Amino acid sequence: MKVYGSSRSGNCLKVKWVADALGIVFEWIETDSFSGVTRTPEFLAINPAGQVPALVLGDGWVLAQSNAIMLYLAEGSPLIPSDGYDRAKMFEWLFWEQYSHEPAIAVRIARLFYLKTPEEELDPALLKKGHAALARMEQQLQQGAYLVGRVFSLADIALVAYTRVAHRGGFDLAAYPLVRAWIARVESRLGLPAAE
Numbered sequence: 388m389k390v391y392g393s394s395r396s397g398n399c400l401k402v403k404w405v406a407d408a409l410g411i412v413f414e415w416i417e418t419d420s421f422s423g424v425t426r427t428p429e430f431l432a433i434n435p436a437g438q439v440p441a442l443v444l445g446d447g448w449v450l451a452q453s454n455a456i457m458l459y460l461a462e463g464s465p466l467i468p469s470d471g472y473d474r475a476k477m478f479e480w481l482f483w484e485q486y487s488h489e490p491a492i493a494v495r496i497a498r499l500f501y502l503k504t505p506e507e508e509l510d511p512a513l514l515k516k517g518h519a520a521l522a523r524m525e526q527q528l529q530q531g532a533y534l535v536g537r538v539f540s541l542a543d544i545a546l547v548a549y550t551r552v553a554h555r556g557g558f559d560l561a562a563y564p565l566v567r568a569w570i571a572r573v574e575s576r577l578g579l580p581a582a583e
């Protein structure tokens with residue numbers, strides 16, 4: 388099993404963390420998504436969408452989209468709740484992450500922290516959308532230690548990827564104490580040091 392991924396990408400790290408948590412052996416092929424390499428003919432032959440992460444299975448089959456890869460790797464494990472309602476709630480958070488969280492928080496991290504784009508060149512709506520996402524998480528975490536109540540699941544792994552480094556995108560987490568405590572809890576479950 389090979390994972391084409393960038394160590395600077397939360398979407399890619401999600402996949403690595405799930406594989407590590409489940410003791411799945413894989414080869415990590417560092418692929419810098421900022422370098423243009425994902426748009427080369429060689430990479431497009433692997434993932435025609437031109438994005439990392441991409442999982443290449445032993446038989447050559449390829450799977451893209453971080454959350455789809457996590458679901459594939461975690462099939463049958465405790466990271467996917469066995470209860471039908473809890474499992475559906477986990478999916479609710481995975482879909483929400485890709486539509487309402489990642490497009491604001493990850494995009495600001497990429498632009499400000501990695502590409503050094505000046506704040507005034509960014510769409511102000513991204514900051515508002517990112518804070519709305521953080522507020523939604525803060526509200527949810529009043530109900531339990533994890534996003535799906537008491538169950539640690541792929542929802543937490545997907546959401547922690549960019550939330551733990553949200554400050555790199557100019558998001559001050561001071562107003563979100565439950566989110567900060569949850570980040571520490573999830574990092575501890577995954578054996579990760581606190582993000583700088």
Ligand SMILES: N[C@@H](CCC(=O)N[C@@H](CS)C(=O)NCC(=O)O)C(=O)O
Nearest residue numbers: 396398420425438439440452453454
């Ligand atoms: N929804 C996709 C997003 C993947 C994505 O945006 N990957 C970025 C790195 S985080 C990438 O490969 N960008 C390179 C490009 O689009 O050319 C996922 O969750 O895997």
